[in-house]
Amino acid sequence: MDQLSAMRVFVRVVETGNFTRAAVTLNLPKTTVTNLVQALEAHLRTKLLNRTTRRVAVTTDGALYYERALQILTELEELDGSLSNSQAQPSGRLRVEMAGAFADHVVIPALCDFAQRYPQIQLDIGVGDRLVDYIAENVDCALRAGTPTDQSLIARKVGELDMRTYLSPIYIRNFGEPQHPSELETEHFSVGYLHAQSGRVLPLEFRRGNEAIDVTARYVVSVNDSRSYVNAAVSGMGVVQSPYFMVREALEKGELVPVLSDWHREPLPLYVVYPQTRHLSNKVRVFVDWLAKLLQKLSRDPALDIRKKMAAYRQEVA
Known part of the structure; x- marks a missing residue:
């Protein structure tokens, strides 16, 4: 048994609430997920999960193991990231949620620049203002307008809008x-x-x-x-x-x-938010830094004197 793989699968099952969603977010067959969790329980000689037809419930031993496994996996990611920073660019899929206006008017028009800087990152953008289950949907981060109120999320201010x-x-x-x-x-x-x-x-x-x-x-x-x-x-x-x-x-x-x-x-503050249990990986960090610089360019365009346009309109309808 690959214990690290089994730990990752077990953590994902706990976070998503069942084996099917865990398999989808990990891009693995459900049978593989089930077998790895069973092998982990056999290795530890204890029951980690109680299964029902719709959800899984974590046992007392499972809850303790989840906390330690999550800490170990996070520290391992940090170690790998610190050593790979100088050797390789960030890579992998990055799932981001944002409102459609930000996607259409701000982010997507500038994406060629991001892709040239970080060609090994595959960006999946979810568009909308809906509520997001970050863990179950495997969302890395979201761009949100307004001060976040969800205490389970870590928020970084990346700009503000007039x-x-x-x-x-x-x-x-x-x-x-x-x-x-x-x-x-x-x-x-x-x-x-x-x-x-x-x-x-x-x-x-x-x-x-x-x-x-x-x-x-x-x-x-x-x-x-x-x-x-x-x-x-x-x-x-x-x-x-x-x-x-x-x-x-x-x-x-x-x-x-x-x-x-x-x-x-x-001014309306803009934040990037992500769950406290989700490690801020290198790919998330570079995207957030790039986004913060991009949002600094959203200041009002002085070339368009809308006050003159308004005065002309009022004169026209007078």
Whole structure:
């Protein structure tokens, strides 16, 4: 029996909750996974797992063995990584989750640079704002907007985004332009954005000097995807608050214009998160470092003077 392989398989079975998911994430036949765990139990002369038809439950001895096995495997990865850093580039599959807007507008357009730097890394990108089971789905890390609240995750801040308020000329022609954030509660509409965890529509935040207003705005439609959020605003459904990179194309086409320009909101922090039990491997580390440098370039483009565009639009409709 290859004891290291058996330990890795046992740890994965515990983390995923059953043999089938462990086999899928390890890319092994289920029979191989089962045989390795049985061989490990025979070697240790103790039962590590109690099997049921749907899940496995860890025995007392199994829980103790899992903690020590995980520590040993993590230390072994660190040892291998420290010796291989100067001899070989990071390699292997890297599973990353991120919102579709970041994938489409930021990461994918720059991926040729990453691939040239790290040609031995195979990048699997999961797109969406959904909740992720990092262990069961074998996700290495995720890019998330906003301060993480899950205490089981390690978070590294990699940037922040300036947030502004935008509206479409279609909406302004139909309903006019709000002059104060409070009007979004009584006279005007926003596009609602549904929080992935709570399922609630997020409030709009406005700051001006010492004034701070959080608005629960009226809405006709709410979405849980950032691209749909911007598209709904372009179609005239209401106000949105968005980072510049997401609305740049719409601004250049005149499909959106900035409103309530005297007000702003706190910058939106960006974090890379990964589970505490997941070792930060070299491939994850180089991707996070590359991503942090990439996100530093998301500052507002000074070549596009949207204030002049807005002034011209107002003059046109006056």
